[in-house]
Amino acid sequence: MANKKSLDIDPKTLVINGSFQQILPGRIRTHSDSVELTKAWSVIIPARKSMVFITFLKNHTTTTGMDHLKKLRKSQTNKSQLQGLVAMADEVTKHQVFEMLCADDEVHQELEIHSMDDIVEVSVPKYPPVTQEEAKDNSKQYWPVIWKGDPNIQQLNQEVFDMLEISQNLRDIIEIAKIQKDNGELPIVTRLYDPENKQILATAHDERFKHILHHSVINCVGRVAANEVQRRGEEDDDEEANNDDVDDESSKKYLCVGYDVYTTHEPCSYCCMALVHSRIRRLFYLKPSPKTGAIAPDSAKGYCIHQSRQLNWAFHSFKWCDPELLQTVPVIDDNLFV
Amino acid sequence: MTNETLETHFKFMRMALDQAEAAHRAREVPVGCLFVYNNTEVVSTGSNLTNDTLSGIRHAELVGIDEILERFNLTSSENKYDAERQHKIYELFSKIDLYVTIEPCVMCGSALRQIGINRVFFGAANDRFGGNGSIFTINHDDLGIEHVSGNNSCFDKTYESYPDFGREEAIILLRKFYVGQNKKAPNPQTKEEDSRLLRFDQFPLMKYSKYITKKEFLKMYGESNVHRWIRSESGEDLTEAEGMFIENWIDPLMPLKKEVKLEMDEWQRKIQEGVINENRDHDRGNDVKRIKISGD
Ligand SMILES: [Zn+2]
Numbered sequence: 001m002a003n004k005k006s007l008d009i010d011p012k013t014l015v016i017n018g019s020f021q022q023i024l025p026g027r028i029r030t031h032s033d034s035v036e037l038t039k040a041w042s043v044i045i046p047a048r049k050s051m052v053f054i055t056f057l058k059n060h061t062t063t064t065g066m067d068h069l070k071k072l073r074k075s076q077t078n079k080s081q082l083q084g085l086v087a088m089a090d091e092v093t094k095h096q097v098f099e100m101l102c103a104d105d106e107v108h109q110e111l112e113i114h115s116m117d118d119i120v121e122v123s124v125p126k127y128p129p130v131t132q133e134e135a136k137d138n139s140k141q142y143w144p145v146i147w148k149g150d151p152n153i154q155q156l157n158q159e160v161f162d163m164l165e166i167s168q169n170l171r172d173i174i175e176i177a178k179i180q181k182d183n184g185e186l187p188i189v190t191r192l193y194d195p196e197n198k199q200i201l202a203t204a205h206d207e208r209f210k211h212i213l214h215h216s217v218i219n220c221v222g223r224v225a226a227n228e229v230q231r232r233g234e235e236d237d238d239e240e241a242n243n244d245d246v247d248d249e250s251s252k253k254y255l256c257v258g259y260d261v262y263t264t265h266e267p268c269s270y271c272c273m274a275l276v277h278s279r280i281r282r283l284f285y286l287k288p289s290p291k292t293g294a295i296a297p298d299s300a301k302g303y304c305i306h307q308s309r310q311l312n313w314a315f316h317s318f319k320w321c322d323p324e325l326l327q328t329v330p331v332i333d334d335n336l337f338v
Numbered sequence: 339m340t341n342e343t344l345e346t347h348f349k350f351m352r353m354a355l356d357q358a359e360a361a362h363r364a365r366e367v368p369v370g371c372l373f374v375y376n377n378t379e380v381v382s383t384g385s386n387l388t389n390d391t392l393s394g395i396r397h398a399e400l401v402g403i404d405e406i407l408e409r410f411n412l413t414s415s416e417n418k419y420d421a422e423r424q425h426k427i428y429e430l431f432s433k434i435d436l437y438v439t440i441e442p443c444v445m446c447g448s449a450l451r452q453i454g455i456n457r458v459f460f461g462a463a464n465d466r467f468g469g470n471g472s473i474f475t476i477n478h479d480d481l482g483i484e485h486v487s488g489n490n491s492c493f494d495k496t497y498e499s500y501p502d503f504g505r506e507e508a509i510i511l512l513r514k515f516y517v518g519q520n521k522k523a524p525n526p527q528t529k530e531e532d533s534r535l536l537r538f539d540q541f542p543l544m545k546y547s548k549y550i551t552k553k554e555f556l557k558m559y560g561e562s563n564v565h566r567w568i569r570s571e572s573g574e575d576l577t578e579a580e581g582m583f584i585e586n587w588i589d590p591l592m593p594l595k596k597e598v599k600l601e602m603d604e605w606q607r608k609i610q611e612g613v614i615n616e617n618r619d620h621d622r623g624n625d626v627k628r629i630k631i632s633g634d
């Protein structure tokens with residue numbers, strides 16, 4: 001059985017059980033120690049009208065990514081004024097904010113919004129603070145933030161990490177990669193695994209010399225889909241019950257929901273997005289791909305496709321840290337899309 | 339490719355839209371595409387097959403690429419590096435343009451640069467998964483990849499992606515897909531955003547500068563269309579209604595097919611009568627669940 005004892009998580013580095021590191025944008029400060037900032041729209045309002053503003057915000061779902069920010073702060077210049085946060089600037093324009101505020105006569109009159117000039121751009125921390133000190137620092141330097149404990153750690157503690165299972169899967173794909181290398185093929189190997197039923201669903205290696213786009217991740221996802229098509233075909237042969245409209249029977253597997261992916265090298269943007277489309281649960285990888293990878297913040301353009309808040313699916317990603325095991329992974333050219 | 343005209347691009351996009359329509363008839367997400375060699379010869383077509391294959395990654399573009407590789411014998415049964423074949427692939431795709439009804443997603447956008455596509459022309463923006471400007475600019479980003487000599491498997495080529503070719507019709511097809519016969523009574527608490535799904539006569543304004551530069555825009559669409567660029571950039575100067583939507587839903591550049599327009603009128607009538615409501619059965623796992631190109 002899985003060992004469901006509480007995890008050993010380093011809150012600063014996000015290294016779990018001393019073995020693998022969670023890859024989370026905004027959390028791993030590899031480039032510098034500074035906090036990533038983003039732009040937001042704010043308005044200056046009369047201090048006594050704070051309730052009007054809060055009600056306005058409640059009635060208008062403005063933008064996402066604001067949960068960690070306080071909605072009001074004291075004006076830095078005038079004691080009788082407050083500064084209220086309306087929306088994130090990467091999602092709506094200044095003009096849209098203005099329109100939103102003007103849509104309700106009462107709101108824009110009471111808040112004294114007269115022109116576009118009353119909407120002020122501010123820099124705010126893009127991500128929730130990692131520690132309580134950081135929360136204090138951010139509030140002092142940029143914009144007041146809310147500290148509610150670390151939601152990421154709380155979420156990770158819900159996950160089951162069976163160390164034996166994880167390291168066995170990783171060791172398996174390394175062994176296959178070594179054989180690939182000896183065969184003169186690219187030593188990139190991926191495995192799809194069902195952690196609930198402890199079942200290997202597919203293990204595939206890179207086959208781009210057969211077909212230029214057959215990366216190992218794509219091959220794995222394709223094989224699982226093909227197996228499901230076959231399984232349903234056999235099922236349909238058994239029972240001729242035809243029910244076209246209803247397809248949410250629990251017996252039918254949906255894409256790769258609930259499955260874990262193990263792979264030797266950090267996947268490229270093509271493969272990472274394939275994993276988003278397939279709705280996987282977790283990704284474990286061994287070697288980083290600094291030029292072509294699409295997971296780590298310091299890989300390529302820092303896409304972090306697994307945690308983009310604009311895409312419709314997110315999954316956990318973990319990079320193995322134990323140098324002894326990493327040394328055994330065959331090296332590939334940095335210029336290769338994995 | 340010097341004597342190409344806007345009309346040729348529209349002609350090819352019309353054929354891509356036909357593919358999307360066929361996908362719709364097959365109860366697939368209606369996205370269609372066309373690969374054109376040297377601006378003249380159609381070398382393959384593709385449409386979304388995610389439902390039929392139970393695979394979330396069988397997108398139109400990948401289906402079309404597979405067809406080209408098969409047709410020109412550019413696959414092998416043996417997983418062995420072949421410099422000549424590799425070279426042929428890049429050579430071929432450097433002369434191939436893609437016409438696709440919806441902006442390529444991040445996955446397809448990346449695959450297209452890995453095979454070295456020449457250019458992409460698309461209809462509507464893909465606000466949920468777009469990889470050519472809407473969410474990521476996978477087609478433009480400089481990754482500093484070196485084409486290592488002696489190992490051409492390290493290949494990378496950025497490409498331009500031109501929006502707004504047959505956009506209205508591409509959006510209509512998607513809306514048709516997500517609005518279906520519903521046995522349940524019309525849901526009275528449809529959110530404002532959802533109700534936009536039911537409208538066939540309103541189209542959000544497209545922000546061209548997310549996808550191309552002004553110079554590229556003028557070169558592609560001509561100086562005579564500069565007002566479209568200005569309008570798209572200066573949403574602030576328009577009235578609220580204008581800022582959100584193009585009022586006139588018949589695009590002067592690429593008008594809707596007559597049958598499509600008639601069909602739209604019919605759908606519009608049915609929706610008003612409450613016969614049709616949004617169909618949520620198809621909501622899962624489909625690309626571009628909701629096209630809501632924000633004025634941004
Ligand atoms: Zn890949």
Ligand SMILES: [Zn+2]
Pocket residue numbers: 397398399442443444445446447
């Ligand atoms: Zn795609």
